Amino acid sequence: GEDVEQSLFLSVRxxxxxxxxxxxxxxxxxxxYWYKQExxxxxxxxxxxxxxxxxxxxxxxxxxxxxxxxxxxxxxADTQTGDSAIYFCAELGSSASKIIFGSGTRLxxxx
Amino acid sequence: NxxxxxxxRHLVRRRGQEARLRCSPMKGHSHVYWYRQLPEEGLxxxxxxxxxxxxxxxxxxKERFSAEFxxxxxxxxxxxxxxxxxxxxxFCASSPNRLSDGYNSPLHFGNGTRLTVT
Numbered sequence: 001g002e003d004v005e006q007s008l009f010l011s012v013r014x015x016x017x018x019x020x021x022x023x024x025x026x027x028x029x030x031x032x033y034w035y036k037q038e039x040x041x042x043x044x045x046x047x048x049x050x051x052x053x054x055x056x057x058x059x060x061x062x063x064x065x066x067x068x069x070x071x072x073x074x075x076x077a078d079t080q081t082g083d084s085a086i087y088f089c090a091e092l093g094s095s096a097s098k099i100i101f102g103s104g105t106r107l108x109x110x111x
Numbered sequence: 112n113x114x115x116x117x118x119x120r121h122l123v124r125r126r127g128q129e130a131r132l133r134c135s136p137m138k139g140h141s142h143v144y145w146y147r148q149l150p151e152e153g154l155x156x157x158x159x160x161x162x163x164x165x166x167x168x169x170x171x172x173k174e175r176f177s178a179e180f181x182x183x184x185x186x187x188x189x190x191x192x193x194x195x196x197x198x199x200x201x202f203c204a205s206s207p208n209r210l211s212d213g214y215n216s217p218l219h220f221g222n223g224t225r226l227t228v229t
Binding site: 030040041042048092095096097098102103 | 153219
């Protein structure tokens with residue numbers, strides 16, 4: 001089946017790096033995504049990685065993919081208060097007709 | 112280019128009433144997806160529609176829920192005889208092409224309709 005799991009909460013100090021982890025079950029996933037949800041809003045696509053890649057960097061964001069372990073991570077460098085949000089890991093399911101989301105990790109920033 | 116528009120933003124219904132949620136996709140997008148987010152949970156896929164056709168409804172409850180995306184007008188998610196357990200945020204997303212086209216076809220989300228059943 002298709003399932004995506006991630007921890008529910010993460011708290012980091014402002015200026016530190018945040019690392020949000022995710023595991024998925026569908027080994028045939030072609031695309032994996034990170035979305036950000038701010039309070040009262042919809043989801044915003046942050047970045048994505050194709051399954052034949054190990055790493056993708058985009059400014060402060062680094063995505064690492066371990067396909068063998070079906071593990072995806074998102075690193076946010078120099079975390080700022082504006083990064084407070086819920087971060088969703090997601091995969092394009094094997095049917096390629098829908099994106100499957102994890103439960104989201106709520107990132108909070110300590111001063 | 113306006114984003115995905117959902118209305119109403121908030122909807123309150125009494126048990127047994129009907130709820131109609133509307134979604135206008137981004138201009139040029141012919142693929143629409145509906146997701147439900149229960150409090151403190153992630154998004155659960157409900158249905159995928161492409162103009163006038165339901166492509167994947169594997170996440171739709173078998174009863175009381177229906178969706179359509181007519182040739183003209185917005186996509187509608189309809190919930191008949193609502194119950195308290197239907198209280199949730201319902202998100203619509205659209206894409207220009209099939210998701211399998213990859214980053215050329217990202218999902219764009221609306222801000223959701225928050226349904227409260229009293």
